[in-house]
Amino acid sequence: MSASISLKGKVALVTGGGRGIGKAIAKRFAEAGADVVIASRKLENLEATAKELAGLPGRVVPMACHVGRLDQLENLVRETEAQLGPIDILVNNSATNIGQGPSLEITDEMLDKIVEINIKAAIRLVRLTVPKMIERGKGSIINISSIAGLEPQPQGLLYSFSKAGLIMMTRGWAREFGPLGVRCNTIAPGLIQTDFSEYFWKDDKYRSHLEQTQPIPRIGQPHEISHAALYLASDEASYVTGQVFVIDGGMTA
Numbered sequence: 001m002s003a004s005i006s007l008k009g010k011v012a013l014v015t016g017g018g019r020g021i022g023k024a025i026a027k028r029f030a031e032a033g034a035d036v037v038i039a040s041r042k043l044e045n046l047e048a049t050a051k052e053l054a055g056l057p058g059r060v061v062p063m064a065c066h067v068g069r070l071d072q073l074e075n076l077v078r079e080t081e082a083q084l085g086p087i088d089i090l091v092n093n094s095a096t097n098i099g100q101g102p103s104l105e106i107t108d109e110m111l112d113k114i115v116e117i118n119i120k121a122a123i124r125l126v127r128l129t130v131p132k133m134i135e136r137g138k139g140s141i142i143n144i145s146s147i148a149g150l151e152p153q154p155q156g157l158l159y160s161f162s163k164a165g166l167i168m169m170t171r172g173w174a175r176e177f178g179p180l181g182v183r184c185n186t187i188a189p190g191l192i193q194t195d196f197s198e199y200f201w202k203d204d205k206y207r208s209h210l211e212q213t214q215p216i217p218r219i220g221q222p223h224e225i226s227h228a229a230l231y232l233a234s235d236e237a238s239y240v241t242g243q244v245f246v247i248d249g250g251m252t253a
């Protein structure tokens with residue numbers, strides 16, 4: 001699929017693009033010719049990723065940004081536009097999974113944090129980028145949710161709630177922005193081998209249960225999410241909006 005899809009001339013912003021799923025998406029986009037800004041808190045990590053991905057058809061530009069800080073998000077969008085031009089593709093990928101454990105132990109601080117990073121950042125970035133997409137009559141928003149947004153994750157009420165929120169936001173934005181040329185879709189991964197999920201895949205019991213019960217009996221890899229992101233970002237997906245793409249080795253089947 002990736003060989004025939006081109007993002008040449010497009011500009012993408014991928015939050016959390018320095019590692020894991022975000023890095024795989026940034027790489028796929030740059031391979032397809034897009035110029036990509038990767039943004040997260042740790043500039044050093046982003047710079048290492050940008051260096052690793054140098055030489056692809058599209059540029060990969062690192063920019064430090066804490067997605068919970070409005071002034072940093074505003075600066076990120078301003079700088080992206082100044083360096084690369086108007087944003088065609090927004091990938092809301094950064095997330096936290098704090099607050100794992102019994103739901104009665106959730107504190108107000110955990111609740112505020114999960115909303116700030118997993119929900120509010122996406123709403124703010126849409127507010128900052130979509131008006132220009134609408135002006136130009138085109139754009140693609142991709143929200144990285146989770147199968148935890150479809151089924152409650154055990155010991156993960158806050159995370160599930162935030163990921164379910166992203167799915168509903170996706171559908172709302174799809175309806176609102178569709179007539180204006182802007183598409184919005186969600187990818188809902190199952191267990192993918194990254195730092196984020198090591199609690200699960202390093203647990204032998206969990207891993208062996210997955211390998212015995214999941215239709216595709218293994219943990220997924222970040223690049224297996226990136227192909228869907230490339231499709232959704234591209235003009236090939238011109239009739240696709242408001243959808244949830246589940247990529248989970250069949251776990252939810």
Ligand SMILES: NC(=O)c1ccc[n+]([C@@H]2O[C@H](COP(=O)([O-])OP(=O)(O)OC[C@H]3O[C@@H](n4cnc5c(N)ncnc54)[C@H](OP(=O)(O)O)[C@@H]3O)[C@@H](O)[C@H]2O)c1
Nearest residue numbers: 016020021040041042066067094095146191192194196197
């Ligand atoms: N891995 C899985 O099994 C799985 C399953 C379903 C869904 N997902 C979703 O996939 C997305 C990517 O996760 P991943 O598995 O690739 O995890 P990861 O490798 O840990 O990446 C998470 C990224 O988010 C960034 N980030 C965290 N807090 C941030 C903040 N306050 N501001 C800016 N960036 C921040 C991190 O960079 P810095 O630390 O530099 O800020 C990092 O680049 C997340 O939305 C996650 O919920 C993952």
